[in-house]
Amino acid sequence: MSEVKLSVNERIKGESRHLRGTISEDLKDPLTGGFTSDNFQLIRFHGMYQQDDRDIRAERQAQKLEPLHNVMLRARLPGGVITPKQWLAIDEFADTHTSYGSIRLTTRQTFQFHGVLKRDIKLMHQTLNSIGIDSIATAGDVNRNVLCTSNPVESVLHQQAYEWAAKISEHLLPKTRAYAEIWLDGEKVESTEDNVEPILGDTYLPRKFKTTVVIPPHNDVDLHANDLNFVAISEGDKLIGFNVLVGGGLATTHGDTSTYARRADDFGFIPLSHTLQVAAAVVTTQRDWGNRSNRKNAKTKYTLDRVGIDVFKAEVERRAGIKFSESKPYEFTSRGDRFGWVSGIDGKEHLTLFVENGRLLDTVKPLKSGMREIAKVHSGDFRLTANQNLIVAGVAPENKAKIEAIAREYGLIDDSVSDQRKDSMACVAFPTCPLAMAEAERFLPEFVTQIEGLLDKHQANDTIVVRVTGCPNGCGRALLAEVGLVGKGPDKYNLHLGGSRYGERIPKMYKEGLSSAVILQELDSLIGLWVDERNSGESFGDFVIRAGIVAEIKVSKVDFHD
Ligand code: SRM
């Protein structure tokens, strides 16, 4: 039998001595601003990516300079919870030690620093550690930041669900002490039992792995983008267990028909007491059965389709020593964030702020300064949402007016922002993302203005979930949008249509490689058709499928490329 050739990443992980590599030696090397060979990959397991500013890459190349290497850091914040004290510290670090000076809220409920030079990396981790934050397992082949439906203090259920998100995150974390040793100058404990990885294994997972805890009726975490999902089921105010859904994911590769975006499959209901063992069983099944030769087919979604959903599920039951029972009924009736004030059952108030593209920076509006001013006076906490927005949570009623006044003064509340803009999202893309093929974050604001114009022109009186992603990796979750643009090249996007409003359908490619001008022409006529011919209350995504403009994707493996 011929031996299967493992991917290069498998060798790197295997030889890394539990994610240590020679990162410490590289840190001391003054000859380059970057990380060399295997360490380039290994720093990801510590929550960092090596990047350079693509806007000035050619210029530096012409000057025969190496790219201006720096790192992007992504913090670990299960459920997106962060305190004002922590906020003030990250705000200061962004100002003093990052080249972009911004805090970037992500689609997975955390924040990123962009542009940290090698000489400041240790300081960054030590600063974060001093405020109780780390960046362990926010990247690399591990379970990533665990998402939880936002505003967890809105009901007792939210609080319980958030606690489970935190427990699952802890349970699935790497056990290696490499992070503490390298970044926090922790005691070296190599080759002790501290390094045993009972769940992730010595070569970690075949690929990244993503988990959510979601509380219906709000699908604000977009569960179908994730490998493992726990849908909260309650009796009254009491969380009794979870429906478990496995195998979602959005990334594709242009021109490779073996890749596709896929919804997660329903495995059934489990009581709360089974949660951690089921989480571990799904992860270890994927660990042992996932493809370690071809990283493009390595995620859980492909493992499920290769071995069969029933076979995968039976293995999870065997490993966890449980049986799934029939899923309990639930329904999603919303997806985006609920902006403005919401009253909590604890007598506290919660304010959700819209942050376009999640970018907190003082540009047209002094958003970053506004957040700093709020953090100085706020006694509750902040909750980052999975849609790049932010909740000022737990405001005492007597402080409500003060917080609102600051938010208005600094543009964090702006009544002129349309619902359409709030329903739109883009990934980072240029200038920091090395994989970007087209603009996304910098493209979105003007594109939304154009869409607003089209909705007005046709008197739609409604919004459309619009998302842009700078390459087919799908970080902006365009492949769960009603209108999804997937970058292909400079001002070239594949146009996908027909996702559902609440994120339960993958949109189908309508046309390939269009310029933004042509996309707007297409949308002009499609929105016109929708307004003229839609059934009462019918969303754009549902309409384009009913009208036969695109076919519905039912089984991704079969229908995605049809
Ligand atoms: Fe992502 C890689 C940004 C959510 C699928 N993603 C990247 C990198 C790190 C580029 C790289 O590998 O060098 C991007 C860094 C850009 C930058 O300069 O900041 C990047 N991803 C992001 C963020 C910041 C987008 C945003 O605008 O918020 C999100 C950070 C989430 C977090 O806090 O952890 C982000 N990425 C996602 C999502 C959406 C989600 O998880 O809900 C997806 C699609 C869901 C999925 O996984 O299927 C996603 N990112 C990817 C992939 C494709 C993975 C695959 O299955 O093939 C890559 C590339 C890779 O892993 O090889 C990628």
Ligand code: SF4
């Ligand atoms: Fe970068 Fe592509 Fe992700 Fe956008 S979708 S952040 S371009 S990897």
